[in-house]
Amino acid sequence: MTMLPVAIVQAAPVPLSIGDGIDKAVRLAREAVEGGARVVAFGETFLGGYPLWLDEAPGAALWDHPGTRALHRILLEQAVVPNDERLLPLQELADESGAVISIGAHERVRRSLYNNQLTFRPGLPVLDHRKLVPTHGERLVWMRGDGSTLGVHQAEWGSVGSLICWEHWMPLARAAMHNLGESVHVAAWPTVREQYAIASRHYAMEGRCFVLAAGLVQAKDDLFDGLERAGGNDAARELIEAIPADTLNRGGSLIAAPDASVIAQAGEGEETLVAELDLGEIGQGLASLDTDGHYSRPDVFELSIDTRPREGVKW
Template identity: 65%
Template sequence: MDKILKVAIVQAAPIPLCIDQGIGQLCKYVADASDAGAELIAFGETFLGGYPIWLDEAPGAALWNHPGTKALHRILMDQAIVPGDARLAPLQKLVDERNICVSVGAHERVRSSLYNNQLLFRPEQTPLDHRKLVPTHGERLIWNRGDGSTLSVHQATWGHVGNLICWEHWMPLARAAMHNLHEDVHVACWPSVRETYAIASRHYAFEGGCHVLAAGTVMHRADLLNGLTMVGGDADAQALIEEIPDQQLQFGGSLIIAPDGSIVAEAKDDAMTLTAEINLAAGAEAKAALDTDGHYSRADVFELSVDTREKLGVRWDPHKSE
């Protein structure tokens, strides 16, 4: 029996750095996509706050003690969401009222560290966190590592939905763990969906027997400078951003992918909302040939152990002082 779900990827430019303004923009995009009938809406990696593109594009960003890098880090620390952030209440209200799910990336602050968190908002429940397990290359200058406590899926009325972020799609054991959670739809979050990222997303769909929303964003250098102005500006941060060529920096390329790896809908490199109606029954049909968590897993040969404990690093035991 067919089981149809309307999905959307909002491939838009974020408001970099200024998360306060970004939340308002996010809610407008969500409302518009919901008005068009979307029940699951996805945004790309760190849409709230914008991807820290200066780490890739500004030649001096990785230099020790660089004043511009430090200034941008301070701004993100000041702006970042925190667990239970009251600023996200308008988005949760939209999700509750419209009975939808929204996957959106954000810079999150826990104590004094930043994390790359892909939040899954769901009706009448707290958002589901997924903190990136391994920041990639230069990202380690800004983000801490997540732990196994945020490897999970949401059980929606129509099925399971989960997230992974960017190069986590090349972590075979992370993929295996998520396949074990029986995703019907997977959100693959990227800054831009480059050719190799599209390959990884299509592979995930085929391997997991699920639909994949490969969500990218668009961004120009002007967006970075505009966001910096919104947070009050900073001369050192502006000087670093101005080292970046004045051009488009993120190129969208979002995809909606079927469980057989075929492309259902594809965006180009400009701002748009990509939508499709997907048949969730196709996932069950795909598993007739390949179930990597079941008949194609060889559980008698291979075994995966996943530690889902939260790793805080410090445990205060009141009994120790007695």
């Protein structure tokens, strides 16, 4: 296969209510697959929604804030877990269609939350990528991932991997992923604002791969709706009410080619962005730049990657 149909589902999540979010994701992913897409990408933490209150609600980071505590409890209760049976419809869709589906989620491991970009692939277990460094206020919600979830899925047409948000400004994480030889890279963002678009396009050229930069569309009313679906909470509602803006995630998804050019660009609303990728462009670009090969200078630079799971406890 040299031509690969792909899609970015730029949509509003169902914040806090994971079960409803999975139902919506399955419906939208199925529509994209039925439209011909072999790779379908959703934005950062589509399942559960991006925790906007950390950036937008005054006082959310104060010690023992009742609204922040209440929202954290809801996220823990709602989060997906490893081998979560609620995710089976996404796996079944990948199995029956042969498509790869990449979607962000709040994941609970023991009693901590992770930001995980899940890759569902036909006939194989889900591929995890847990965000290595939660950005700024996100550290109030998410644990750091480890090197055990740096990886790619090898399809018959090439390989697909992912990084989340500001991981695209971690030079060694990028170098590790480039070494894995991605054909398609999913860059998961809450909103693909200008700086994030630049990072995504830079990644495409540096890694000589196609990049699906996937953003969310999320409004304050979505948070209220999801909160009620998740059982409601007065302290959480009060915190959300303190958010001054109405529209909080503004999409902006794009698909970039290995020369950093933009193949397709979304607006700020809900839409499914589609493109057909000419995988032959990758080899053409490698003629001048291969950052993992003839541009790497292994005699000067060496990267060591620890892929052991770091659970912190040995029994």
